[in-house]
Amino acid sequence: MKFVDLFSCGGGISTGFARTGRFTPIGAVDLEVAKPSHPVGATACDDTYEANLGLRPLSADLAVISPEDVAAHFGFKPNDVDLLISCAPCTGFSQKQSRNHARDDSRNHLVERTAVYAEAWKPKYVVVENVKELLRGRHKHHYQGLHRRLTELGYDVFAEVHDLKHLGLPQSRIRSLIVAKLGGRFEWHVPERQSFATVRDAIGHLPAVQAGEQHPDDPMHVSPRMTDGSMARMQAIPKDGGSWTDIPEKLAHLRIPSMNSKKPGSFPDIYGRLAWDRQAPTVTRECSHPGNGRYSHPEQDRLLTVREMALIQGFPADYQFKGSLSFKYRQIGDAVPPVVAGQIARAILADIDGELEATSQASGQLSLSV
Known part of the structure; x- marks a missing residue:
């Protein structure tokens, strides 16, 4: 499966998907912005992404660049994209930032930009990770706007908050996990572990x-x-x-x-x-x-x-x-932990394999797993 990673950072989530051996990045975008006093490119995260994944991300502002321009830069067509990953900055949602209780950070609108790319490329799956406040916080209307638009486009949206220690991370990290599936229902029973990595x-x-x-x-x-x-x-x-x-x-x-x-x-x-x-x-x-x-x-x-x-x-x-x-x-x-991304990837692969098996059985053919 081919995927594009928006807000790709240093490649954490891309690595989790790519190292399953069944996902390949065909595009990635990150502006590499840190503090306003730092120039664009200062974070060097695109260098890190390229060093580990073999693809040079496009340094561009996802608030303004179009899906068509991203596709043209990397030379892919809309129907080439099987999976869209879009993990917008979390700073404007986090309750640890006191200013977020008083105002809605302009970067929060980047969450809803995900739907613009989903509409242009129609990927089978869309994956979003963010702080828990995206689903539960003061500015959750940005998620609600994304959910509404994805639903209008024909996606079923799975969205839950989990402590990522249940997914094998040796860290307590509570995050919103969102997976949208085009033209079918996506179900993921996130495990509730009794023992955790330390x-x-x-x-x-x-x-x-x-x-x-x-x-x-x-x-x-x-x-x-x-x-x-x-x-x-x-x-x-x-x-x-x-x-x-x-x-x-x-x-x-x-x-x-x-x-x-x-x-x-x-x-x-x-x-x-x-x-x-x-x-x-x-x-x-x-x-x-x-x-x-x-x-x-x-x-x-x-x-x-x-x-x-x-x-x-x-x-x-x-x-x-x-x-x-x-x-x-x-x-x-800033990364989405690769070990967690790998768990999300395997949940999507299980969903794909389940569909293939159901299709094979319905047609009277042998069940095949890709």
């Missing part, structure tokens, strides 16, 4: 490295250097799940202003260590600094390396990231 399962086998040190056998097994102050703060936090709240009073001078135990809602996870035998908390695009969340190694005094962060995010162990160190982390945090 931090130890994901990274416990990796060799130790120091902060700022790159392992000689894996250039991705590297983390940022730390200042003397940050290192002292890290060393004061207990191993295996410790937090800044565990820093003893005699070392209170190591705390920074956001470490305020008297202030309700202070940030309990900053400089926090992961716990070996639990799932990691949600990895975000800000995971490149220990002061941004619970992203530090359970035992070693440093931030998780790029490789460790990628494994926590469900990337294959041989994945290569391009660009600056901080943008490598951003590409990981």
